[in-house]
Amino acid sequence: MKLMVVEDDRIIATGLEYSLQQEGYEVVLAYSFQEAKKLITNNTFDLCLLDITLPDGNGYEICKEIKKDQDIPVIFLTALEDEVNVVMGLDLGADDYVVKPFRIRELISRIRSVLRRYHKESEENIINIGNVEVHIRENRIYKNKEEIILTSMEYRLLMQLVNHRGQVLTRNQLLEGIWDVSGDFVNDNTLTVYIKRLRTKLGDDLANPTLVKTIRGIGYCIDK
Structure with missing residues (x-):
């Protein structure tokens, strides 16, 4: 399965890429809103992990772009102080959120849970x-x-x-x-x-x- 990770902190992004690849996922990284927008246009993803705060925009706008044309699950990666605003992301169609700092096993569990829910809802007989x-x-x-x-x-x-x-x-x-x-x-x-x-x-x-x-x-x- 192919995941897009949008995270401007390159150390966090690289760590996520490595951990998710170890679980068998194909991972594509974006460090900004513009990079993410190009990736959405030219790729099909099974799930997107979105940081809320980006240098040239925010995860909410990326979520809008994703949900506008495709039914792809979205999980927000949010700092503790942003948690109060995560309801905005859920209203935009996001499926879950994980508060930083998080344990990688928790994140992977959330990813699997969201993917199972999507597959169950869309599963063909x-x-x-x-x-x-x-x-x-x-x-x-x-x-x-x-x-x-x-x-x-x-x-x-x-x-x-x-x-x-x-x-x-x-x-x-x-x-x-x-x-x-x-x-x-x-x-x-x-x-x-x-x-x-x-x-x-x-x-x-x-x-x-x-x-x-x-x-x-x-x-x-x-x-x-």
Whole structure:
């Protein structure tokens, strides 16, 4: 997922960029209103983090620009003394705000919460991956209109990849997402077996997979 961070303090911005990239997000930085405006015009983002006070404007104006043409979630980064004014941002359509100084884990939790809410509200029941259809509400998978029967582990693995379409997930991220709470042991070797089984059931070419792709040295992904 692609995030825009608008923050004029370059040390804070760089720290945010590093921490968010460690969580698997693609991050684009802007240090001013004008830089942010250009980025909004030329890019599509999944979420925007906006500092309120900028050298040539403010986060409220950026929020207006974002919400004018696109339904993109916005989180304000606000200094404690600005908190009283955050209601203005919420009235403009912002989804949340975090008061500085903040803990990075808190911010990441807020980001995930907002993204989950957006995806739940806009989620399509049917997601197409090539000639495979994922029916979200029914928890069913079809290929060429014929149902594919997956085990619970295979289904969880597929949904991990589907829910992060376009994002490369490391093997560790996948293992954390499919860990069986009932106690079944899932390790790195087991993950390789599940990936192979999933590809076979989806009819993916094991020698040259096009649905569940291997990103060598990093992990796996499903394209948007």
